[in-house]
Each structure stands twice: as structure tokens, then as C-alpha cells.
Amino acid sequence: MPEPLKIAIAGGLGRMGRQMAEAVAADPRLQLVARFHRPGSVGEGLVERDAALALAEIVIDFTTPAASAELAKTCAARGGPALVIGSTGFDAAELEAIAEAAKSIVIVRSGSYSLGLNLLTGLVEQAARALGPDADLEILEAHHRFKVDAPSGTALMLGEAAARGRGVRLDDVAKRARDGLTGPRPSSEIGFAVLRGGSIVGEHSVSFLTEGETLTLSHAAGDRSMFARGAIAAALWVARQPPGEYDMRDVLGFTAS
Numbered sequence: 001m002p003e004p005l006k007i008a009i010a011g012g013l014g015r016m017g018r019q020m021a022e023a024v025a026a027d028p029r030l031q032l033v034a035r036f037h038r039p040g041s042v043g044e045g046l047v048e049r050d051a052a053l054a055l056a057e058i059v060i061d062f063t064t065p066a067a068s069a070e071l072a073k074t075c076a077a078r079g080g081p082a083l084v085i086g087s088t089g090f091d092a093a094e095l096e097a098i099a100e101a102a103k104s105i106v107i108v109r110s111g112s113y114s115l116g117l118n119l120l121t122g123l124v125e126q127a128a129r130a131l132g133p134d135a136d137l138e139i140l141e142a143h144h145r146f147k148v149d150a151p152s153g154t155a156l157m158l159g160e161a162a163a164r165g166r167g168v169r170l171d172d173v174a175k176r177a178r179d180g181l182t183g184p185r186p187s188s189e190i191g192f193a194v195l196r197g198g199s200i201v202g203e204h205s206v207s208f209l210t211e212g213e214t215l216t217l218s219h220a221a222g223d224r225s226m227f228a229r230g231a232i233a234a235a236l237w238v239a240r241q242p243p244g245e246y247d248m249r250d251v252l253g254f255t256a257s
Contacts, residue, residue: 004029005031005057006056006058007033007235008055008081009036010052010061012035012046013037013041016228019227020228022228023225033055034055057081057082058084059071059081060235061087062085062231063087065089065090065091067087068085072085072097072102072107073101076105081105084108084234086109088153089148089149098245106241106242107244109247110248111153111156111157112227112230117204118248122254127217128165129166131210131215133188135210137190137208140194141155142194142204143196143203144198145197150196152202154202155204159174162206173188175192203219204219205219234251
């Protein structure tokens, strides 16, 4: 049996960081070598970031966009470790920093590590291609009250899939909010609606609406363990790859080699 992959967890005090640490520790293919949080965080088995990076082959990072972009730059400057990034809500500069880091190290970045949601993404792209702009396209997402970004990274991932299916850029057709006298809905628009409240783990639906019928593709998350399973699958996959930026479609073999 090969040696276990050495894994460090960023955001070790967060809800997802704690769950990831438990999942890694329970998997015989992996070895949890360190957990770290923001600078100055101590206790509960945490180490400083640089010490964690020196021990790890792969870092699993579900923190914040700014922290993930900075971590990517740091890992690239060191020549490793590889990264599995699950943070969402990146701005253009942060995405550029990650893309630059991926020239030197292996990075998997995804808006969702759920197998079901990544399958949904493929179905949305196919439906958008088949139905074309004649179908009004709306994406609805719902999350718990503590989520800080909107639309969710997964909703944007679904929007990107729909835009690919239609052969357009999402930024050119996205409508992220409606308020007041908005006028008729343009046929090319990809709309987003957001719900926040309670303890909803994550619910996403994509509706294609035409005269006389509606097609809705949807996914609901029961608990966060699915994200941990997906991140572990990404970590096992990323260990065998050359430098570059990948996503879960690559991990699951949905993209052409």
C-alpha cells in the first residue's frame, strides 16, 4: 500500500475545517499532518501556517477568497504544497493570483465539491445548449444565515455552465438582482435569486421557462460531509497531476484529456 498523502487543513477552527480534519483523519489513504488558522491562532492542535506548509504535500483550504489567494501565492513561491480550494466569492484580482500560482503548483478550485452538483452542472450545460435563448433561465440558491457571499460559488458555477451551453460570457448576460421598475425580461438573461436563513446547507435549482412549460433541474445538500468526500477525492487526484488550475470536472473525468 502506498504511503498516505500528507494533508494540512487551512481554516482549522472553522466548521468546514473541523469536518475536513475529521474526514482526513478517518481515511487510511491520507495522513493529517497539521491544521492552521489565521495568524496568531493557537490551541486545539493548531500550528503556524509556515510549519504546516513544510509538513504537507497538499493543503485543503475552505476559508475566504483573500486568504486562499494569499495562500496560493505563498505555496507557489515555496514550490508547494498543492492546493484544494473550496472558498467562494473571489474577485478578479484574487482569481488572477490563483491562476498565476497554478503555473508553479497544482491547484484544484471548485465552487462545489459535491458529485451531485457537478453532475447537475453538466446537465445544465446540455439543457442550455439544447433549449437555446428562447428559454428564460433562472438560478435560485438557498443557504444558511452565516453564508457571506451571494450568489453562491455553486450558483455562479451553474451560471457559467449555462453560459457555456449558450456560447456566451456569463458576465455579459447575468442579472444578479431585480428591484423596482425593471422592465420586460431580456431573453438572453441568466437570472440569479438568493435566499438566506436558518441552517440550510445548500439548495440550488436551475429553471428553463418557455411558453407553456418549465424544466427545473435541482440539487439539495443534506449535510456538509459530501463536500469533505469531494475534497478528499480532489486531493487524491491532484497528487498525480502537473502544475495547473483544475476543477471538479477534471477530477471526475467530465472534461476531455
